[in-house]
Each structure stands twice: as structure tokens, then as C-alpha cells.
Amino acid sequence: xxxxxxxxxxxxxxxxxxxxxxxxxxxxxxxxxxxxxxxxxxxxxxxxxxxxxxxxxxxxxxxxxxxxxxxxxxxxxxxxxxxxxxxxxxxxxxxxxxxxxxxxxxxxxxxxxxxxxxxxxxxxxxxxxxxxxxxxxxxxxxxxxxxxxxxxxxxxxxxxxxxxxxxxxxxxxxxxxxxxxxxxxxxxxxxxxxxxxxxxxxxxxxxxxxxxxxxxxxxxxxxxxxxxxxxxxxxxxxxxxxxxxxxxxxxxxxxxxxxxxxxxxxxxxxxxxxxxxxxxxxxxxxxxxxxxxxxxxxxxxxxxxxxxxxxxxxxxxxxxxxxxxxxxxxxxxxxxxxxxxxxxxxxxxxxxxxxxxxxxxxxxxxxxxxxxxxxxxxxxxxxxxxxxxxxxxxxxxxxxxxxx
Ligand code: SF4
Ligand code: SF4
Numbered sequence: 001x002x003x004x005x006x007x008x009x010x011x012x013x014x015x016x017x018x019x020x021x022x023x024x025x026x027x028x029x030x031x032x033x034x035x036x037x038x039x040x041x042x043x044x045x046x047x048x049x050x051x052x053x054x055x056x057x058x059x060x061x062x063x064x065x066x067x068x069x070x071x072x073x074x075x076x077x078x079x080x081x082x083x084x085x086x087x088x089x090x091x092x093x094x095x096x097x098x099x100x101x102x103x104x105x106x107x108x109x110x111x112x113x114x115x116x117x118x119x120x121x122x123x124x125x126x127x128x129x130x131x132x133x134x135x136x137x138x139x140x141x142x143x144x145x146x147x148x149x150x151x152x153x154x155x156x157x158x159x160x161x162x163x164x165x166x167x168x169x170x171x172x173x174x175x176x177x178x179x180x181x182x183x184x185x186x187x188x189x190x191x192x193x194x195x196x197x198x199x200x201x202x203x204x205x206x207x208x209x210x211x212x213x214x215x216x217x218x219x220x221x222x223x224x225x226x227x228x229x230x231x232x233x234x235x236x237x238x239x240x241x242x243x244x245x246x247x248x249x250x251x252x253x254x255x256x257x258x259x260x261x262x263x264x265x266x267x268x269x270x271x272x273x274x275x276x277x278x279x280x281x282x283x284x285x286x287x288x289x290x291x292x293x294x295x296x297x298x299x300x301x302x303x304x305x306x307x308x309x310x311x312x313x314x315x316x317x318x319x320x321x322x323x324x325x326x327x328x329x330x331x332x333x334x335x336x337x338x339x340x341x342x343x344x345x346x347x348x349x350x351x352x353x354x355x356x357x358x359x360x361x362x363x364x365x366x367x368x369x370x371x372x373x374x375x376x377x378x379x380x381x382x383x384x385x386x387x388x389x390x391x392x393x394x395x396x397x398x399x400x401x402x403x404x
Contacts, residue, residue, distance in 0.1 A: 043078045044294045046275040049239030051187050051210050053110065053154075055080055057269050058290050061243060061278035063088035064351055068100035073284060075101075075109060077291045083213075083241075083278040085159065086115040086144050089353055094147035102149060111148060112213075112241075112278075114157035114191060115140035119172070123361055124327055124335040126162025126195045134175035141179055155211055156185035162195040167202035167209075177208060187211055193244060194322045194337055197222065197229035204233040215244035216274065218267045218307050219319050221380070227271070234273040242268050242277045248319040248348035253391075255347070261286075262293050263303035270297060280349065318348045319381070326377045326385060332369070336377065336385060338362035343392045352403040356395050364393060 043056045059081035060074050066089065071082065082101070084093045094113060101109060117140025120129040141156065156179060161167050167190060176188050189211025192199035196214050203209040212233050220226060230240055245268045251257040261279070268274055281287050299307075320340035327333060339362045346355035368389070369375075375386035 042295050043291075044269075044297070046272070047239075048241075048275045049210060049234065050237035051239050053239070055110070055276050056294065057274075057276050058265070058294055059083060059110075059241070059276045059278045060287075060290075061280040062093055062097050063354065064280040064282040064349060066092070066096050068096055070281065070284065070287060071097060071100035074281070074287055074291075075104065077287065079287075079291065080108075081110040081112060081154070081276060081278070083112040083243075084148075085113055085157075086117065086140060086147070087159070087354075087357065090357075091143070091147050094144055098147055098149040106150070110154040111150060112155035112157060112189075113144045113148065113153050114159040115144055116159055117141075117143070119160075121160050121361070123160065123162075123194070123338045124324075124333070126166055126199075128166050128169045128172065132169070132172065134171040137172060138175050138179060141175075141184070145184060152184050152186065154186045155189050156180075156187070157189045157191045157211070157213055158209075159191040160194075161190035161192045161199040161203065164198055164202040167199055168206060173206065173208050187239075189213055189239070189241070191243070193341070194324065196322075197225045200226075200229040200233050200238075204236040204238050209238070211239045211241060213241040213243055213278070215322070216242040216268055216271075217245050217247040218264055219247040219321075221321050222323070230271070230273050240273055240275050242274045245277050245279050246348075248344050250318060250348050252317045253347045255350075260303060260306035262289055263299060263306050265290065266293055266297050266299050266303065267307060269293075270299070280351075318344050320344060320383070321381050323380055325380050329377045330385075331372070331376065334364065334368055334389070335362040336389075339364055339389055339392060340383070340385075342395070343388050346392060346395060352395065352398075353400070355392070356398065356400070356403060359392060359395055364389070364396065366393065366396065368393075 045054045046057050048055050056078055060079050062082050062084045082097055084097050086094060118133040118136030120131040122129045179185055180188055187210040189209055190199060190203045191213045193215035200212050200214055203212050234240055245265050246261045247259055247264055249259055251259060265277060265279055268277055279290055281290060320337060322337045324337055326336040330336060338358060342355045342358035345351045345358055369386055377385040379385055
């Protein structure tokens with residue numbers, strides 16, 4: 001664990017690091033077994049790129065829980081990094097996390113958060129639109145600290161990063177740098193789940209970001225490109241965090257065929273350039289499973305067999321590749337990748353609040369698709385896009401208090 005870090009001294013250290021950045025050598029990722037503070041547990045640590053933070057390879061995405069006891073249990077088991085966002089449960093997830101961590105020594109855990117406030121995101125094209133307001137963005141970022149009841153977070157993420165222009169958007173880059181200079185975050189990162197290879201490379205090229213958090217799992221069909229981009233970023237000293245590691249959690253919409261999530265997470269961690277993962281965790285069994293897999297990352301033959309299910313006909317039920325190939329085929333130019341992400345949150349993760357927020361971001365209207373007798377989209381994953389849109393569209397008009 002690092003020495004006690006106050007906002008003032010990490011600000012000073014950060015400035016020194018900036019001053020010396022031209023000669024800084026990226027820390028090469030490595031992993032090893034160590035005794036955790038909890039007796040009897042073994043945890044694998046990797047170094048989060050040039051931040052130098054040594055971190056367990058399993059961290060926790062908190063977006064799927066409202067239970068502070070689960071956070072406390074994760075801490076006891078040796079989890080150090082908790083990833084939340086203003087986006088989750090409309091800020092209530094940050095409040096819950098702040099409450100759970102209240103009184104815990106600030107240098108014994110890491111917090112990551114993000115906001116979309118002030119960002120006008122063109123999800124379809126992966127760009128920021130005119131009207132994006134850095135001042136509003138910073139106000140929301142301050143709100144994150146307030147809800148979390150902390151003076152600073154460890155990692156602040158620019159979410160939904162996609163095209164290179166998005167990542168390099170100067171007013172937001174400047175706002176993020178200001179936030180860091182004010183001592184409100186130790187490190188800056190991007191979060192990406194569309195156009196990921198482009199976003200990852202761009203983040204590594206900006207010289208502003210230290211961290212990339214990317215969707216990464218065994219079902220992605222652009223793994224060659226993804227791995228090359230991750231290797232590139234890691235070689236530039238970026239810390240790499242994997243999200244969406246459970247690839248939808250179920251193979252089917254009816255939730256009769258769960259994905260072997262332990263195998264899925266092991267698969268991700270077999271890439272040593274993935275320094276940590278933030279699987280969404282909603283119960284104690286899942287937490288124990290996530291933590292325990294660190295003892296042996298080798299995939300068993302049965303686990304490999306389970307993951308090969310991705311090649312059967314039923315695999316294309318929930319998990320959308322976010323490839324965007326459908327958009328130009330649709331006469332209404334619907335933001336189908338975002339709609340399909342909402343579908344996955346609803347049917348795979350059963351996180352209806354998050355699904356509804358995502359659906360709102362896609363701007364899907366009740367009358368969309370009504371002009372098409374048959375869907376004109378040939379989805380690369382084999383989805384019946386029109387049918388899925390009809391299913392998920394019903395969530396649009398459900399009052400929020402039914403979902404909370
Ligand atoms: S719906 Fe199909 S074509 Fe469209 S982004 Fe998803 S996988 Fe790609
Ligand atoms: S039915 Fe298919 S092609 Fe027609 S608007 Fe809907 S998604 Fe687009």
C-alpha cells in the first residue's frame with residue numbers, strides 16, 4: 001500500500017511527475033502472488049501502468065449494487081478499486097459507495113468515477129456534439145466528489161470515449177486537466193465500449209490520460225484489433241482496466257443459460273496487459289467467486305468448453321458487438337448499438353434503471369421501426385434487430401420509480 005496520500009501531497013507529486021514526464025519510463029505490466037491483508041487469501045497484483053499503483057487484478061464495478069455491506073465485504077477480501085459513476089442510479093450509487101467507505105482510511109482503497117453531465121454525445125458516430133459544455137462538466141465532476149464524500153478520487157474517467165476526435169476534444173481535455181491540477185483526481189482515464197481500438201490508441205497518444213477502461217471479453221469479434229490497441233497503450237505506459245468482462249452474463253434472453261462468468265473473467269485476465277477488471281458485482285456469492293479465481297487463472301478444459309459455446313447458434317441472443325455495421329443499413333439511422341446495449345443491461349444484467357438510461361441516450365422513439373414491414377438490417381451477430389427493438393422499447397415509458 002502506498003504511503004498516506006493527502007490531496008496536497010499528491011498534487012505536489014503529480015506536478016513533479018508532470019515535470020519529469022519527458023524522461024519517465026513506462027512501468028511494464030507484471031503480475032505476482034502476494035499475501036493479502038485478509039489472512040488466508042491470495043491475491044494477484046499487477047501494476048496499473050505508469051501510475052505505479054499495484055492493484056489486485058479483480059476490482060469491483062459497483063453499478064449493480066445498492067448494498068454498502070457488499071462494499072465492506074469486498075474491502076475485507078482485499079479488493080482495492082471501486083468503480084462507480086454519476087450515471088449509475090442517478091448519482092445514488094456514488095452516495096452509497098461514499099457511505100460504505102466513510103471512516104475507512106483513505107489510503108487503503110481507490111475510487112474511480114465519471115460523469116456525462118455537460119457532454120453532448122453523438123453515440124451513433126462516437127463524437128462529442130456542439131453544445132458540450134466544459135463548465136457544466138466540471139460542475140458535475142465536483143458533484144461526484146460531494147456524493148462520494150471525498151476530497152479527491154483516484155481515477156476520473158471520460159466516459160463513452162469513441163472516435164479519436166472525441167478523445168482529443170480540447171475543451172474537455174482542458175477541463176479534465178484543470179480538475180486534476182486542482183487536486184480533485186490523481187489520474188485521468190477514458191472509458192470506451194464502441195470504436196474501442198481507436199479510442200484506446202487516441203488516449204495513449206494524448207499525453208493527458210493514464211488509464212484506459214475498455215469493454216473486453218471472449219465474445220468480442222474484433223479481438224485482433226483490440227489486442228493490438230491494448231498492447232500499444234500498455235507499451236506507452238497506460239494502465240488498462242477491463243469492463244463488460246461477463247459478456248452479457250447470460251446466453252439467452254430468458255436467462256436459462258448463464259455464461260460461465262468465472263471462466264469469462266479468467267479468460268480476460270490471461271491477457272497480462274489487462275491490469276485489473278471491474279466486474280459488476282451484485283451479491284456475496286459473486287464477490288467470493290470473483291476474488292477466489294485469482295488463486296488459479298488457468299482455464300480448465302471444462303471452462304474452455306463452456307466458453308466455446310460462443311460459437312453455437314444461440315450465442316447471438318444478448319451480446320452486441322457494438323460494431324456499428326447496422327447503422328448505415330437502417331433507413332431511420334437508429335442508434336442500434338446503444339439500443340442493443342440497453343437490451344443487454346435489461347435482459348442480461350437485469351439492471352433496468354441502467355437499461356432505461358441507455359435507451360434514453362439512444363433517443364429511440366415509440367414510432368421508430370413502424371414504417372418497415374421487414375427489418376433491413378443484416379446484423380453481423382445475427383440479431384433480429386426489429387424484434388429486439390420492439391422488446392426493449394417497452395421500457396421507454398415505465399416510470400422510474402417502478403425500476404428503482
Ligand atoms: S446490432 Fe449487430 S450489426 Fe449492430 S452493432 Fe450490434 S452486433 Fe453490430
Ligand atoms: S425495422 Fe430495422 S431497418 Fe427498419 S427502422 Fe427498425 S431497425 Fe431500422
